[in-house]
């Protein structure tokens with residue numbers, strides 16, 4: 001196993017390269033780019049050869065050959081210009097469409113990742129992989145990829161041609177190439193390592209910036225600007241340090257490049273000059289050889305830098321593939337029709353721990369029947385939201401049995417299951433877009449009348465129509481342009497529009513002003529009275545009293561069940577919750593509310 005992973009590591013640059021090429025697809029474009037590059041490399045060789053011949057013709061005062069060669073060089077230069085134009089366009093096209101394809105795959109992948117996997121990562125890190133790391137891939141596909149095709153082709157062409165001129169001198173001059181290749185390859189490994197480190201540090205910078213922006217209000221209110229700036233600067237410092245390491249190794253490879261550019265000439269002069277002195281070679285032959293040496297030495301001199309860039313870019317691409325290597329959320333499963341006579345939710349001795357090992361549920365059992373309104377209460381952190389996450393199939397590695405609408409959740413197709421569930425979560429998330437868009441996410445087929453009806457039932461219609469653009473009002477990022485109560489009512493409208501047979505409602509813990517509180521409460525009453533099964537994480541006595549049953553979650557188990565008065569009489573956990581204000585007895589009389 002270890003051996004396999006070592007082998008994988010050894011070939012990681014090649015494997016990542018291959019995976020990229022497969023994602024980029026359009027193999028005909030790639031073939032065209034390679035063919036064009038080969039033709040351009042061939043032209044480069046012809047130009048070098050013609051220059052040598054041109055020199056000969058000048059020395060021999062051969063005007064006809066001279067004129068012919070000048071015309072040939074002009075023709076080839078024009079062809080080269082045209083060829084380069086098409087190759088650059090084609091390569092750009094190939095790179096941009098490849099990057100777009102990769103970005104689409106990534107977004108599609110992120111949407112299908114299990115929630116547990118997303119919760120493990122900071123969104124700043126994910127965004128960094130989709131921006132900074134993708135930029136490295138863009139550099140690879142627009143520049144490095146062309147060079148790694150072009151340079152070796154020129155070198156090979158020049159090598160073959162030089163062999164025909166003087167095979168001995170060619171072999172001696174090229175003797176160092178494998179050593180240069182091996183050394184450069186070894187020296188470029190740290191670049192891969194430090195580029196990966198740099199990309200990770202840039203992700204950290206992204207994360208700190210994102211945290212600062214998201215928490216801007218708290219930052220200002222608590223005077224945390226300096227703390228955040230310090231954290232941000234620390235992240236920037238770390239990224240600079242990694243960046244300097246990358247630059248240092250690049251500089252080393254650049255220095256080697258200069259040496260590798262010069263050394264073949266030195267070798268050539270050393271041996272060739274000696275042979276000329278000994279009369280084993282003509283001076284003209286040596287000059288011709290040296291003229292044609294450049295197309296061989298230049299690609300060799302580029303090798304160290306090129307390998308460094310390639311490995312660095314592949315390391316960044318590797319970070320993108322780390323996301324694509326995570327197993328997607330299960331897509332298989334049966335699509336059942338809902339049977340009214342079966343319980344909607346059944347938990348049988350469910351035990352669950354989060355991936356970090358935190359044990360939350362320790363044998364939870366309960367049943368909820370169609371049409372019931374059940375409240376779930378418990379201390380903060382007792383696992384109420386975790387139960388919702390399990391019902392929605394966000395985590396599947398629990399022990400025990402969870403049945404929804406009469407079937408084990410593990411048999412359900414998760415997408416089909418979720419179509420039968422409406423969720424109003426504690427933190428109301430609104431997408432950037434209009435109010436109408438945000439409500440219609442509940443049911444994209446719903447027409448305008450249905451959207452308005454849902455908004456009316458959610459007590460949102462009046463405030464929406466008072467806005468300048470009504471239903472077309474842009475809610476801003478995270479719905480920032482609306483108040484907490486307004487956002488909640490829009491999310492309730494969204495849930496009502498969905499008309500799913502099961503409603504999961506996580507009642508917000510935050511206090512709203514009395515008017516908003518009243519309006520939200522009324523909206524909740526409407527939703528609870530809509531005849532659907534509702535399971536509500538509740539903190540308000542008003543909601544609890546309207547429920548048919550209360551489940552009390554404590555230390556990972558349902559410890560009490562009954563109505564408000566029954567549970568108070570029991571003098572148990574529920575009463576403690578009530579006395580600790582976890583259940584807020586705050587009752588608003590309608591007359592108190594200024595309408």
Ligand SMILES: Nc1ncnc2c1ncn2[C@@H]1O[C@H](COP(=O)(O)OP(=O)(O)OP(=O)(O)O)[C@@H](O)[C@H]1O
Pocket residue numbers: 119354355356358360378379380381382383384385386387
């Ligand atoms: N993704 C997670 N990874 C690890 N632990 C988690 C995760 N989500 C929640 N927890 C932990 O699991 C426990 C139960 O959390 P949960 O959110 O279910 O509680 P809750 O009863 O809904 O709390 P509250 O009433 O405050 O919303 C808590 O101790 C919490 O720290």
